Amino acid sequence: MKFAAVQMRSGMHPGANMDALEALVGEAAERGAHYVLTPEVTTVFAENAAQLREVAGPHEGDPYLARAAALAKTHGIHLHIGSQAVALADGRFANRSVLFGPDGSELAHYDKIHLFDAQISGLNAYRESETYAGGDTAVTAKIGDLTLGMAICYDMRFPALFNALAKAGAEMISVPAAFTVPTGQAHWHVLLRARAIETGSWVIAAAQGGTHENGRATYGHSLIIDPWGRIVAEMDDDAPGVILAEIDSEAVREARQRIPVLANERAFAVPE
Numbered sequence: 001m002k003f004a005a006v007q008m009r010s011g012m013h014p015g016a017n018m019d020a021l022e023a024l025v026g027e028a029a030e031r032g033a034h035y036v037l038t039p040e041v042t043t044v045f046a047e048n049a050a051q052l053r054e055v056a057g058p059h060e061g062d063p064y065l066a067r068a069a070a071l072a073k074t075h076g077i078h079l080h081i082g083s084q085a086v087a088l089a090d091g092r093f094a095n096r097s098v099l100f101g102p103d104g105s106e107l108a109h110y111d112k113i114h115l116f117d118a119q120i121s122g123l124n125a126y127r128e129s130e131t132y133a134g135g136d137t138a139v140t141a142k143i144g145d146l147t148l149g150m151a152i153c154y155d156m157r158f159p160a161l162f163n164a165l166a167k168a169g170a171e172m173i174s175v176p177a178a179f180t181v182p183t184g185q186a187h188w189h190v191l192l193r194a195r196a197i198e199t200g201s202w203v204i205a206a207a208q209g210g211t212h213e214n215g216r217a218t219y220g221h222s223l224i225i226d227p228w229g230r231i232v233a234e235m236d237d238d239a240p241g242v243i244l245a246e247i248d249s250e251a252v253r254e255a256r257q258r259i260p261v262l263a264n265e266r267a268f269a270v271p272e
């Protein structure tokens with residue numbers, strides 16, 4: 001099966017982002033994709049919490065998710081919206097990944113567990129937990145015979161989640177992202193390759209890239225990595241576009257047979 005990641009440069013206005021999404025998903029489908037992953041905050045990359053509140057509503061009845069469902073059906077593909085903010089009852093948002101099947105039905109969703117509260121330099125502080133509530137449940141879903149495990153962006157720094165997904169049967173792990181440029185330059189490839197190697201899983205990472213309408217800059221470099229840690233497809237830089245790769249469970253079996261880390265894992269005591 002052919003899997004695709006689309007790279008986007010989402011702005012603050014959902015209508016324009018959905019138009020860009022439609023064109024990119026159309027291109028991926030034309031090139032034979034059975035599954036398409038989009039980046040974190042595909043539908044709205046907001047300026048701040050106040051602007052987000054104006055455009056992001058609850059999951060139920062959300063018009064952009066409805067448009068994504070229709071797009072999946074039009075092309076007869078699995079369409080995985082890497083993430084979109086959905087309003088929760090307590091006034092916060094979930095940073096939610098939503099998977100649609102080829103008939104337009106919603107198959108699964110995952111709420112980002114690890115929130116990006118980090119000071120990456122003197123001026124550059126992120127407090128995702130001020131606006132978002134973190135999820136508390138790992139999620140897998142079936143894409144044909146393959147099992148997909150879901151992560152979002154900053155989650156990639158937490159190997160325990162990937163280990164748990166692989167042990168729950170995941171053969172491929174989706175990582176939609178809106179990575180910062182300095183942390184992308186320093187960590188993006190090595191973190192994602194490590195997550196593939198240590199779980200013997202495919203990793204598909206769809207990235208936001210470039211300078212966005214909200215003023216943020218993101219790293220781009222969407223990737224598809226095989227279970228041996230080889231990069232099989234990569235976007236050159238930060239421009240919007242599509243990458244594809246043929247993904248199978250045979251490569252997963254082979255990698256896990258050569259290096260059976262999941263089977264060899266042991267429990268151990270730690271000092272108090």
Ligand SMILES: O=C(O)CNC(=O)[C@H](CS)NC(=O)CCC(=O)C(=O)O
Pocket residue numbers: 040041045046116126127128153154157178179180183184
């Ligand atoms: O807030 C939004 O609107 C969209 N969300 C994001 O951009 C998120 C949270 S700020 N970005 C990351 O998790 C980047 C992580 C990262 O760059 C790293 O781990 O180095």
